[in-house]
Structures are given as structure tokens and as C-alpha cells.
Amino acid sequence: MLRSPTRFFCLCIFFLLLGCKDQQKLELSAKDNLCKYSKYLHIYQNAKGYKIEISNPDQQSKVQAFIITKPFERIAVLSATHVGMLSAIHQQQKICAVSDSKYLYNPILKKRLDQNLVTDLRSELGFSSEKVLRSKAQVVIYSGFGNESQQLKRLEEANIMSIANYEWRENTPLARAEWVLLFGILSGQFEEARQFFKRVEGNYLRLQKQVLQHNHSNQLPVLISGNLYGDQWIAPAGQSFEARIYKDAGFAYLFSKAQGSGSVFKSLPEILQKGTAVGLWLNPGQPTRSRLLKQYPKAKFFPFFNKRIFCYTAHTNKYWEQVAVRPDWLLEDLSQIALKPTKKMHFYALVK
Amino acid sequence: MIKIENTQIGHQQLLISIDELKLPAGQLYALIGRNGSGKSTFLHSLIGQLPLRAGQLSLGNFSVQALHNDHLLRAKHVSFVQSMFAGVEALTLHAYVSLGRLPYLGAFGRMQDKDLSFVDEVLSRLNLTSLAHRATQNLSDGERQLASLARAIVQDTPYMILDEPASFLDYFNRELLLDQLQNWVQSNAKRTAIFSSHDIDLCLEKGIKLLVLHEQKLTLLENPSKKEVMDLL
């Protein structure tokens, strides 16, 4: 465990934190934290630079803490959301390596990829550390799954920093979007990131208020999300980011009481039984009803098959890249869906 | 009547060469020969399992080639008892013996009452009735050998070929086996049985005709003395 220098460094800081608790409390009190919503990201500013703490959602005691004094010029990212966050603050030119480039949406980055200015690391989990080294990345950002891969350890040995991103574990939309601040610091554009997040936050809260007002006069349909995969219906759980945004958009979500912040698994009989109340089906994963039937011919017998269905499949890559950083757009889409769409949506389209 | 003319028998190498030999029906023949002389090979040729290298071999009206080409005809014409039957899981002795009736059964393999009573009669003749419902893999080697004989009798063919059918039997059961075989050939003039054996004394004592296999030749000896046989071997 003590083999890698960064780990060792983290551990030192951890013991340091334990050692001088009182002093730390003074220096890093909650009100100095620049993050308002995030559960797992903490940012503190001082004269020298930014101190960042990222806590592991599964082990609260495990904290990755580091200080950024100088922005990075070459950043390797392993998830589409990271691309979305950096492009939201116009820093996509700092991306030197991406994973799964075939799912890329950002046109500038795609062009750079064609010009071989960006390395394609292919698989998010099975990338080769040599490729990262050859891309001359200074830092690797990855989606934290709780335990780091062997490749990341090797990169740390080569003095390439790796940062776990737990944005996907947040359970409110604004907390997810707030991670843009981390990308602002890494790319040296903290102020722009802050302005950007303020805009998103403002939009989101304004829309939420509008929805609340509107909802007094209007009864919205019950919403079901997800689809049947094999024998199981997989949908966002009650405390997930999606469930929260459905609530903020004024919908009654069928699984709002299902425990957990990840996914829920429901049996077919249960869906058939509870589905009779459903008036809106979101995210079935297919752009048309005929494709839905091709995937599962018996879908036509779902009680909500002939209700309105919306999915992001028309803009799948855009959705996965930008949904985390633009929750205001997602909420806007959902309130459009609630009111019967009048203008073009950001991610969603009607499933015909 | 078994007729053998200008026949050469063997796998890759020639093992036995027979110019002319006629074995009349209604008789029991014991095939005698030293180890490796080709007794099993000869028997396998007789039942059409091993093609002849040359010549003619016929059992009654049918050549071995014709029998080889028509399995059902052969099954009703010649039965074969192999030297070793290891037994099969969950197959009772009764079910095993009953398989001898298979060539005569309909598509679904159901036994009629007359088939069943035939099987019961043969079992009691061979003192196997008490073992009828034992699984064959739980019987002794000797018991299984008797069961194989029973299966061949039940098959009710004019010709019966047996490859060392007595190798696991005790003295009393050897006698029983030979008596039963003699009985079987004598009860119907069309029947012929050939079995391979090393038990020359018992065969001579029972007055069984000997087919002696030696130096690639086959010689028929009727009522020989023991010295005659030993000299040939």
C-alpha cells in the first residue's frame, strides 16, 4: 500500500490531519469550502493555490487531498462527462487523451482526434498506461469505482497524477454539475468555471420554481424510467440523481420510494402491475417504437407502451457528455416534456 | 451348415488361411488354439464383423457379406456372445437378457407375453431367476457370462458364436454352459454353435468336436485323443 508515492503522500496528509485537528478546523472550516452542493468534493482557496479534497463515497475516511498551484496543460480523461466538463469551460484543447473516442460528441475534440493531436485510449477500464505516457499527459482523471486499477498505479510510479472523479455518485443534479469547479482549477480557469456553474445553478433554480408554480394548477403523469434488460427492469433508484431531477421537474416517479442511489431492479410482473398507472415513459434506450419491439417484442403489451415515450437516443453521445454539467438543460427538457414540447429540446426527442 | 472356401482371414496381416471346410448343422464346435493364434479374429469374421481378406464364407443360405450388409437379417440369423460384458448401470439382468428379443420387437421395443415367458424360461434353465432383478454392474463376472449366454439363447438364431464364454465360470457352471449349448444345438437340427475355449479336457470329456487353429490352418477333429490335439498345437 505504501509503494506508490502519491498514496504515501495522501497517508501523510491524513495523519497530519489527525495530528493537528484543532488547527485544521480553524484553517479548513466548512464555510471556506467553495463547494456548496457536492458531498464528495471540497475545495479550499488560499494565497498559494487551491487545496482539493475528494472523499471516497464508499469509505468516508479515505480522502484524496492535494494542492494545485499551477494548472495542467495536458489532461487525460477517461469518461465522456469529463470531456463535457472541460468543454463547458472551453478547455477541450487541454485534453490530450480520451477513452472510447467513437462515442465522442464534442466537434472540436473530434477534429483534434482526426489530426492525431489527441490519443484514443480505447477502453475506459482496459487502457494501456504506455499510451497515456506517450500522450504526455500530466494528469489522468478517471471515474472512481472505489479501487484503482493497476494501470493507474503504474502511472503514479511514473509521476503522473491520477484523480478520482466521483461526480457520478452525487445524488443531486447541482452537486454533479459542481464538479466543473475541479476541472476549472486543473485547467487554470477557476473563475470561468465558477461563472459557468453560477449560470447553471441560476437557471436550474429558476426552472424549478417555475415548475412548482405551474404544478399547482396541473397534474403531471406518473413517470416510469428505464427498460427491461433480460428478465429485469432496470431504473434509477429513489435517491439517485435522476429521481431527484424527475421530482424537481414535478413528476411523480414510479420508483421514488425505491431504496438506494444507484439502480433498482424490478421483475416483469411488478412492472405489468404497477405500470397501469404510468402516463409517461422515459429513457427506454431506443429511438422508435419499432426498435423497442425489435428488442423485446412483448413490449407492446406494457400498459404504458401507447403513452408518451421520450428518450435521449437521438443525441446519445451529447447526452452522456453534457448531462452531468448541464442539469439545467435536462430540467428544461423535462419541463418541456411535462408541458408538451413547444420548442426543440437539448437532449430528448419523442419516441415515435 | 457353415461353408468356408479359399478364405483368408486377418486384419493387416494374414492370420488364417482355409482352403475348404464344411461344418454340418446340428453340431457344437469348440475352437481350440494357442494365445494369439487368431481365435477371436476367426469368430469376428464368422459374424461378419471383420471383412474377409479373400474367399467365401457362408452361414447356411447367407454369405457373411450379405449378413454384414443387413444388420436385422444378421440379428435373426446369428447371435454373438462376447468374452467380456462389464455390466451397465441401472440395467437389470432381466432387461439385459430381454435385449436378445430386440430384433423381433416393434418400433417401440415392447415385449409381448410370449417374449417374456421365453425369457423367464431361459433364465430358469440357467439358474438365473433369483438374480433377474439385480443390476448387471453389480453381478459377478461369471454371472454376467451366463447372462450373456441367456441373451444369445433368447435371440433364437440358427447360428450362435461365442468368444470364450466360460473364462470366468467355475467348474460347475462350465459344465452347465456346455450342457446347455449341447442341448441347444441338439433341440433343433438347423442349429450350429461355435465357441472358443482353452478347456480341452472338458470338451473331450463331453465329446465335443474340436476345431484346432494352428500355424494359420484350421483342422476339424472328431473324437480325437488328447495326444492328437496336443501334437497339433
Place this chain on the structure above:
Amino acid sequence: MKRTSFPVLLFMLALLIALSSMHLFGLQAQGISNRIVFWEFQIPRLLSAVLAGAGLSLSGLLMQNLFQNPMAGPYVLGINSGASLLISILILGAGPSVLNQLSYASAAMMGAFLAASFMFLVAKRVQNIQSLLVIGLMFASFTGAVESVLQSFAAPEQIKQLFIWNMGSLQQMSAAQAPLLAVFVLVGIVIALFLIKGLNAMVLGDAQARQLGVKVNFLKVSILFVTALLAGSITAYCGPIAFVGLAIPNLARAILRTQDHLVLILFSVLAGSCFLVAIDVLILLFDPWMSIPVNVLTAALGAPYVAYLMLRRR
């Protein structure tokens, strides 16, 4: 037929009827009773269990006879893998417009037949059961590797579809497919009934069966054909389902202590149906708390029994 077998078969039939009604009323108890749900979901699901159970255990019985080995079965010998390989070539390779349900089934049957023939040729060369099982395993991982290579060229949509199919399920078959599968399974059972004489003789080995008048080569091709028809069509509609084909025929011989294939076929068909219907009843019972994939339960119940059989053979 032994007289003792008849009550056993009657009991299995009664058990199947009882389990089937439990299966239907188990769903009803959860408050579902509309016509569409009944005809489009409950009935096809029950039929899947009945037909797949019957067909898989019969194909296992036939394979055990063909290989003269009680450890043979459509799953362990890679028959499913052959079906799976051709299905994945179809899902991943062919355009979506070519994909209809019948070609699914025919691809699976073709794959099953090729795999069965391949394994049969291999079995002639290796005499012991361990080597054969290892080769079956190798064959399965080889087809798995080919599938992975194919997947790297495929769209995520197709990979997802293949993944779902590979999990095995009794709930995917539609009401329209049910009669088709029923025909395949019934044809398989009827052909098998006409092979009884040969099957009974085959327990003594090829040579003895020939001596008893059986056209051994014709019988073997017939067995391969019926096995491919059964395992292939079931695998096409329900995905690969493990252990039924291996465990049930062994159970049949252990309980009935016979090698009469009329009894064994009827018992395997009934017991296989009972087994899968019972497993699906369990899945329904556990539904409110967790959803258990069918293969998890067949393995949980089948694997220990098969392991016990292996140990007992030593």
C-alpha cells in the same frame, strides 16, 4: 414397461399439473388477472419452462446414450456454445432487417448440430470422460473468444442484445413463438420415441447394438439431429440454460433403475418440465425481494447433484 414405472410417471404428471397451476396462480396472487397479461406473459412463460425442461432433459438423455457416458449433456459438451456462436454471428453480423425469429431458431439449431457433430467426432478419439469434458470446456471458451472478437466490431445495441440473450430466460418467448417451440419439442419427443429400440440396445455399446440388428450409424445421426432440434430451438428462444440436460436423465435412471428408454424418455420429459416449472415458481415467490436469474437456480440445484454423481463414479 416395468409395472412400477407407471405410478411414478403418473405421479410426475400430477406434479407437473400441480406446479403449473401454482405457477399461474402464483402470478395471479400478485393481483394480475387481465387477459393480455395472462395470454402474452403468463402462458408463454409457463410454456417456456415446460417445453425447455422437457426438451433439454430429453436431449441430455439422448446425448448420454450417444456418448455412452452419463456425464454428457447439451451444456457441458458445448452444444449450447455452438448455438450461441451462430446466434451471435446473426445478432452481430447480419443487418437488423435480416433478423427475424425463425432465422434465430434455425441458426441456433445449425450451430447446435455442428457442435454436436464436432464433439461426437472428438469423442471417438478420446476414450475417457474427463478429456471429453475438458474439450467441451475448451470448445465453449473458444466460441466465447470468437464471440468477444465479433463483439469488438459490434454496436453497443447489439452487444446488449447478445448479453441479454446469453443470460438465459424463460420470459423472453412471445405468445407467437410458443406454438413453434412446442412443435419443435413435440417433434423431437416423437422422433425419440421411434428410436427406443436402438437406444435400448446402444447401452451395450456400438458392436453389441449392431449384433442386435440396430442400424447404429443411422441411429447416431438421428440422435444428433434430434439433439440439435431440441437444444437448438430451446437455446434460440430461452438462451442457454444449464444443468437440466445433465442432471435430470441421471435422476431418472437413479429413481427408476431401468435402461428402458420408453420409461426414461417419458420420465425425463416430465421431470425436466417439473424441474424448470418448480424453479420458475421459486423465482416468482422470491420476486418481491429479489429477482433471481433462472440459470443461477438451475446451477444451485443441478451442480451439487452432478458433483455428487461424479464423486460416486470414482
